[in-house]
Amino acid sequence: MTDACTIDDIRTAARRLRGHARRTPLLSSPFLDDLAGRRVLLKPECLQHTGSFKFRGAYNAISAMDPNTRARGVIAFSSGNHAQGVAYAAALHGTTSTIIMPADAPQLKIDNTRALGATVVLYDRDTEDRDDIGARLAADQNLTLIKPFDNGYVIAGQGTTGLEIAEDAAALDITDADVLVCCGGGGLTSGIALALEADAPTLTARPVEPTGFDDVKRSLEAGEIKRNPATSGNICDAIITPQPGDLTFPILKRLCGAGLTVTEDQCLQAMAHAFLRLKLVLEPGGAAALAAALFSPGITTDTVIATLSGGNVDPAMFTRALDTVA
Amino acid sequence: MTDACTIDDIRTAARRLRGHARRTPLLSSPFLDDLAGRRVLLKPECLQHTGSFKFRGAYNAISAMDPNTRARGVIAFSSGNHAQGVAYAAALHGTTSTIIMPADAPQLKIDNTRALGATVVLYDRDTEDRDDIGARLAADQNLTLIKPFDNGYVIAGQGTTGLEIAEDAAALDITDADVLVCCGGGGLTSGIALALEADAPTLTARPVEPTGFDDVKRSLEAGEIKRNPATSGNICDAIITPQPGDLTFPILKRLCGAGLTVTEDQCLQAMAHAFLRLKLVLEPGGAAALAAALFSPGITTDTVIATLSGGNVDPAMFTRALDTVA
Incomplete structure (x- = not known):
């Protein structure tokens, strides 16, 4: 392969x-x-x-995790659709999600992601590095990163x-x-x-x-x-x-x-x-x-x-x- | 029954x-x-x-007709969804449809019904009786009336x-x-x-x-x-x-x-x-x-x-x- x-x-x-x-x-x-x-x-x-469609990939990725790792929660970077897919797929699997979103993402997407059970962390695209924020959160809480496509x-x-x-x-x-x-x-x-x-x-x-x-x-x-x-x-x-x-x-x-x-x-x-x-x-x-x-x-x-x-x-x-x- | x-x-x-x-x-x-x-x-x-949903009833009614009767065409009164359902169902059966619509119906609905293959006959709500027009057309051309619900x-x-x-x-x-x-x-x-x-x-x-x-x-x-x-x-x-x-x-x-x-x-x-x-x-x-x-x-x-x-x-x-x- x-x-x-x-x-x-x-x-x-x-x-x-x-x-x-x-x-x-x-x-x-x-x-x-x-x-x-x-x-x-x-x-x-x-x-x-x-x-x-983002729900498909998020659900598959979370479903494939070993239960102990999954129970610690997942984290994702997304301005929108991947965020909602991960948040809902995590909720359906009974685990938590943290989503890092740009502060200027469409309000509907931010609101929906929160309502689907995620903890949303907003960052400023111009002054903050989302990878740094994500790496710190993932390390502190032992979260598994679910990348949007790679x-x-x-x-x-x-x-x-x-x-x-x-x-x-x-x-x-x-x-x-x-x-x-x-x-x-x-x-x-x-x-x-x-x-x-x-x-x-x-x-x-x-x-x-x-x-x-x-x-x-x-x-x-x-x-x-x-x-x-x-x-x-x-x-x-x-x-x-x-x-x-x-x-x-x-x-x-x-x-x-x-x-x-x-x-x-x-x-x-x-x-x-x-x-x-x-x-x-x-x-x-x-x-x-x-x-x-x-x-x-x-x-x-x-x-x-x-x-x-x-x-x-x-x-x-x-x-x-x-x-x-x- | x-x-x-x-x-x-x-x-x-x-x-x-x-x-x-x-x-x-x-x-x-x-x-x-x-x-x-x-x-x-x-x-x-x-x-x-x-x-x-109107397509379902229209399609079933036209499909159930004997082929010779169907070939002469169908007629319906409607300014809306039944009109489009009958027009499209008739076209799919290779027959013609005549739809009697009020002249003040929205142009888009008239255009859509025509685009789905119907002959649209407009009447004046104030001065003309649609039942008379329909009865005359049905008799002249041997068309079968498809009522919207009865x-x-x-x-x-x-x-x-x-x-x-x-x-x-x-x-x-x-x-x-x-x-x-x-x-x-x-x-x-x-x-x-x-x-x-x-x-x-x-x-x-x-x-x-x-x-x-x-x-x-x-x-x-x-x-x-x-x-x-x-x-x-x-x-x-x-x-x-x-x-x-x-x-x-x-x-x-x-x-x-x-x-x-x-x-x-x-x-x-x-x-x-x-x-x-x-x-x-x-x-x-x-x-x-x-x-x-x-x-x-x-x-x-x-x-x-x-x-x-x-x-x-x-x-x-x-x-x-x-x-x-x-």
């Missing part, structure tokens, strides 16, 4: 998640097909527990999304399709890519990122890890990361098709179309793959499958999205 | 709908449980094709929602729960009540209506059909009808628990909670049962199951709902 995560790890994760994670369907709308000029299928992980159990958990896509695509006789994935550090994308390699090898995972924050796209082009010039300043906060992960990038490099980029306005429009046509709430970063499916010139397959990776959005941002179709 | 629709008709409908209607799950959120003070499970028919096939189609609720409740070992149903003419409520009678007889269907438009609640109390004093003037347009149906009322009377009422503001708040906690888009009438689950003092069961019956709402009304939690 050369990968941090194998298909066997993903199948083990699927067994752990059964009855705990939601088994999301593939959705569609004739209006979206018309708009895109191709068949568009959607994997609505906004309907997953805590409103994003963790084999997390990748395996996210990969269960890909097993479901493969199963549902087969039932629909889909043998040729790009599978577009909203991509931050690459946990979901690499997990889906591994699952497709095993169960739907003619489907191709492709990362979708915000324009200007396309570290994965550029890393794939260069064949080596490239960084983003900035890590803030885009409404797609859920998928803005400094660079691909050390564990995820080799998987992405081996298996993924070319990356795609979408603008903030395209993400807002995609949110509005999900509202109108799917009756789903998406956050900007969770709408990136749908935006690519609807608007990107870089797709050539007759069918495209897009992950809708999260829906944790404040009313103000959602209203801004609705204004694009008003 | 004394009912217009029996459990056998519902099971036949389920076979017709398999692979065509979406099999919606039961969803939940710990936040909604906390708010309601009881376990709350949601049946999200806003995720059904065309954004409401039709045994439509009731049977809506009843498939109840079969799914019964199956999922059994899997969760739920044996005592009120099943709250957003109720207009009673098609969905009567269909669900029949399905529960057969497959989950300890669960009780209860109609939920807007305050001031509670014809079903008052009819159940009186033991005979009562009318609403008005049929407009409430944001829950999808569930405002003059009175219970001649076919639906006997079923409702035999099987349902007491009706519940909710205010417009409670429906708007329920929409906001569905946005925040479930990542789902609901229209006011489609949020009535959730509003009752969260806010009604008339529920005593530890578990409540609420239908989320539709999500066809314009951005302005949705923004108004979000303002209740801003």
Whole structure:
């Protein structure tokens, strides 16, 4: 095994998640097909527990821990969706969680993380180092760090999304399709890519990122890890990361098709179309793959499958999205 | 058989709908449980094709027609969800639909119904009689009228929602729960009540209506059909009808628990909670049962199951709902 995560790890994760994670369907709308000029299928992980796919990886990682270690508690860094996934998965396992969040994270995400039972520690992005804070807390309290994407159990958990896509695509006789994935550090994308390699090898995972924050796209082009010039300043906060992960990038490099980029306005429009046509709430970063499916010139397959990776959005941002179709 | 629709008709409908209607799950959120003070499970028919449960009944009715009759086309009166359900179900059966809509219906609904393949005939509410127009068109073109609720096939189609609720409740070992149903003419409520009678007889269907438009609640109390004093003037347009149906009322009377009422503001708040906690888009009438689950003092069961019956709402009304939690 050369990968941090194998298909066997993903199948083990699927067994752990059964009855705990939601088994999301593939959705569609004739209006979206018309708009895109191709068949568009959607994997609505906004309907997953805590409103994003992150619950899958967090639950798998915590479930896999030995009971004594787990009982001491877990810790995570996250501005949002990973935080909620870890907090809820920890609560379901009867253990505690500490989440280190930037003080400027969306208020809804901070409130939800607390309400799900986590101890939230806020830090100032400009003056404090979250790694220092986390290392100190972890050492003092013997907490286990659950990284958001560079963790084999997390990748395996996210990969269960890909097993479901493969199963549902087969039932629909889909043998040729790009599978577009909203991509931050690459946990979901690499997990889906591994699952497709095993169960739907003619489907191709492709990362979708915000324009200007396309570290994965550029890393794939260069064949080596490239960084983003900035890590803030885009409404797609859920998928803005400094660079691909050390564990995820080799998987992405081996298996993924070319990356795609979408603008903030395209993400807002995609949110509005999900509202109108799917009756789903998406956050900007969770709408990136749908935006690519609807608007990107870089797709050539007759069918495209897009992950809708999260829906944790404040009313103000959602209203801004609705204004694009008003 | 004394009912217009029996459990056998519902099971036949389920076979017709398999692979065509979406099999919606039961969803939940710990936040909604906390708010309601009881376990709350949601049946999200806003995720059904065309954004409401109406697709089920329309598809079943059109599927049950003999092919020669069906080939001549169908006709329906509706300014909303039934229109879209009939239009799309007709298109999927390769036949034509004519939908008679008021000329002052929202342009988006007219456009959607046309885009789903229907011929839309507009009439002037003040000067024209839609029944006359419909009767003339039906006679001239030999079209079959599909009524929105007083039709045994439509009731049977809506009843498939109840079969799914019964199956999922059994899997969760739920044996005592009120099943709250957003109720207009009673098609969905009567269909669900029949399905529960057969497959989950300890669960009780209860109609939920807007305050001031509670014809079903008052009819159940009186033991005979009562009318609403008005049929407009409430944001829950999808569930405002003059009175219970001649076919639906006997079923409702035999099987349902007491009706519940909710205010417009409670429906708007329920929409906001569905946005925040479930990542789902609901229209006011489609949020009535959730509003009752969260806010009604008339529920005593530890578990409540609420239908989320539709999500066809314009951005302005949705923004108004979000303002209740801003």
